[in-house]
Amino acid sequence: MVRVVLVGGGHAHMMIIRRELSRVSRYRLWKRGYGRGWENDAKLRELELLLITNRPESVYSGMTPGVVAGRYEYEEAAVDVRSVCARAGWTVLIASVQAISSSERIVRVYDKQKDVHLEIPYDILSINIGSEAKLPHASFLLGAQAGAAVVMTRPIAELEPFVRRFFEAQAQAQAQVQVQTESLAASASENQTINVCVVGGGMAALELAFALRQRACQYAPQMHNVLVQLIDAKMPEKSALYTMIEHELAARGIEHRRNVRAERLQLPHAGTPDQQLSVILSDGSALPAHLVVLGTGAAAAAWLKTNTDLALDAQGYVLVNQKLQSVSAPAVFAVGDCCGFGQLFGDDSFPPKAGVFSVREAHVLAENIASLAACLAAGNAPLAADLKEYTPQREFLQLVSLGDGHAIGSKFGLAFSGAWVWWLKHHLDTSWMQQVTGSNKHAAPSRNVTPFGGSPAEAAAYLMSRHSSRDSFSVQLGVLQRMETDDAFCNEVRVVCRRSTKELYGIEEGSASSA
Numbered sequence: 060m061v062r063v064v065l066v067g068g069g070h071a072h073m074m075i076i077r078r079e080l081s082r083v084s085r086y087r088l089w090k091r092g093y094g095r096g097w098e099n100d101a102k103l104r105e106l107e108l109l110l111i112t113n114r115p116e117s118v119y120s121g122m123t124p125g126v127v128a129g130r131y132e133y134e135e136a137a138v139d140v141r142s143v144c145a146r147a148g149w150t151v152l153i154a155s156v157q158a159i160s161s162s163e164r165i166v167r168v169y170d171k172q173k174d175v176h177l178e179i180p181y182d183i184l185s186i187n188i189g190s191e192a193k194l195p196h197a198s199f200l201l202g203a204q205a206g207a208a209v210v211m212t213r214p215i216a217e218l219e220p221f222v223r224r225f226f227e228a229q230a231q232a233q234a235q236v237q238v239q240t241e242s243l244a245a246s247a248s249e250n251q252t253i254n255v256c257v258v259g260g261g262m263a264a265l266e267l268a269f270a271l272r273q274r275a276c277q278y279a280p281q282m283h284n285v286l287v288q289l290i291d292a293k294m295p296e297k298s299a300l301y302t303m304i305e306h307e308l309a310a311r312g313i314e315h316r317r318n319v320r321a322e323r324l325q326l327p328h329a330g331t332p333d334q335q336l337s338v339i340l341s342d343g344s345a346l347p348a349h350l351v352v353l354g355t356g357a358a359a360a361a362w363l364k365t366n367t368d369l370a371l372d373a374q375g376y377v378l379v380n381q382k383l384q385s386v387s388a389p390a391v392f393a394v395g396d397c398c399g400f401g402q403l404f405g406d407d408s409f410p411p412k413a414g415v416f417s418v419r420e421a422h423v424l425a426e427n428i429a430s431l432a433a434c435l436a437a438g439n440a441p442l443a444a445d446l447k448e449y450t451p452q453r454e455f456l457q458l459v460s461l462g463d464g465h466a467i468g469s470k471f472g473l474a475f476s477g478a479w480v481w482w483l484k485h486h487l488d489t490s491w492m493q494q495v496t497g498s499n500k501h502a503a504p505s506r507n508v509t510p511f512g513g514s515p516a517e518a519a520a521y522l523m524s525r526h527s528s529r530d531s532f533s534v535q536l537g538v539l540q541r542m543e544t545d546d547a548f549c550n551e552v553r554v555v556c557r558r559s560t561k562e563l564y565g566i567e568e569g570s571a572s573s574a
């Protein structure tokens with residue numbers, strides 16, 4: 060009997076439970092003669108499969124800004140872990156892993172519901188617990204703990220419910236003011252400005268700023284004045300992508316303060332009217348805020364350092380080799396945000412902490428767990444297993460939703476925007492959810508094809524620059540797919556696109572960002 064224990068319901072684990080390591084798919088593969096022969100092994104058919112994760116739902120981050128914007132229901136972006144596991148023949152334990160001893164091959168778990176501590180032995184362990192929020196200063200955490208309106212992007216499952224409660228409470232308070240005011244016109248002019256401050260300069264923070272702006276519109280009858288400000292420590296960047304983003308931020312009235320850091324949070328003094336928080340900035344100014352959203356990046360879970368005997372990288376992530384295997388414990392794998400490759404790919408910040416890498420690691424992880432299980436079942440040492448190597452892609456499609464049915468995308472050093480980009484994002488995100496959950500609760504957009512003339516590269520560039528509100532994206536997806544495989548075509552499209560970007564935004568050819 061080989062016991063496989065997965066810790067954390069991250070992207071990679073949910074995918075392999077549903078697909079490669081689901082009992083159903085393994086049976087099908089076995090019947091068709093695939094599966095590297097390991098399905099035939101009687102011992103392996105008795106594999107014990109256990110997932111331990113601390114929440115009954117696994118929230119898909121790609122759709123979270125859409126949930127915050129109000130385009131999706133929370134449930135549409137949440138994978139029901141119990142139901143996925145039940146259908147795939149996995150046992151699930153909803154509990155928090157607090158320690159790992161690779162020398163004893165034991166995971167220490169706290170089951171909050173039953174208030175018990177458990178020790179769970181494993182033969183093969185895989186860790187996919189994501190990351191924690193990186194905080195600019197401890198005062199933000201203290202503020203959140205004291206009940207101030209401060210929310211972090213991790214745990215991601217708590218983000219939208221917090222935002223929803225905040226807006227509902229504000230809308231209710233303003234509605235009461237309106238009732239007390241003599242006339243509606245008077246109340247509108249007296250309507251207080253609600254200050255929302257998003258801290259962070261990465262794509263997640265940008266997307267959240269757009270999403271919060273959109274969400275505020277839903278409360279417009281009660282709240283007329285919502286000011287979203289984005290505090291970003293980075294210097295202004297002259298690239299096609301960022302020029303487009305700046306343009307869209309300005310168009311939506313989002314104030315973007317660049318090259319300034321949020322230093323600390325100041326709680327309101329007792330008796331301060333309006334009870335606003337103050338975000339103290341590196342230029343010495345104090346920004347009043349009713350809500351502070353911290354999108355300041357990822358940090359390793361602190362307990363990995365204090366409560367495990369695993370080798371970690373300089374940032375505290377589980378150090379793995381190219382087989383996704385812990386460098387200090389060959390029966391332990393780690394994937395997604397919680398692992399680090401050291402200098403393996405040149406720079407220890409590569410690959411970046413993004414769900415897309417966790418998803419791409421899933422297939423290699425599934426293969427390697429299967430091979431290691433076969434190796435252990437045959438009575439061999441873990442190091443004898445023949446494992447696959449993972450190579451992260453350098454170039455990936457970056458998509459930033461603008462919250463209102465439009466999005467900005469970037470790939471091959473090009474930036475593009477429009478409704479089709481949002482529909483493409485919707486298609487990719489909901490396809491992923493469908494793969495994992497098996498249910499199709501999202502309506503598929505229709506596939507409209509636009510006639511065009513000119514050379515293939517010119518036609519492709521034209522299609523990429525369309526801002527139409529129609530829901531077609533399939534032709535543009537075809538362009539991106541061809542660019543992936545046809546270098547000459549890719550270069551031609553880049554030249555044409557950059558020429559038109561220069562005409563539109565005054566950006567020099569070659570200065571477009573490479574995503």
Ligand SMILES: Cc1cc2nc3c(=O)[nH]c(=O)nc-3n(C[C@H](O)[C@H](O)[C@H](O)COP(=O)(O)OP(=O)(O)OC[C@H]3O[C@@H](n4cnc5c(N)ncnc54)[C@H](O)[C@@H]3O)c2cc1C
Pocket residue numbers: 066067068069070071111112113114116117118120121122123124154155156157187188189190212213215263264266267394395396397412413414415416417458
């Ligand atoms: C607003 C926002 C938008 C984003 N958009 C994108 C995007 O569009 N594309 C993209 O690629 N990336 C995006 N990211 C980044 C992305 O969220 C992370 O990189 C991604 O979630 C990491 O996935 P993962 O598989 O490593 O783990 P996660 O998806 O974070 O899952 C970790 C799981 O482990 C569980 N867990 C944690 N600790 C424990 C424990 N001690 N015991 C048991 N279980 C535990 C958690 O409950 C969770 O289920 C976004 C991030 C944010 C904040």
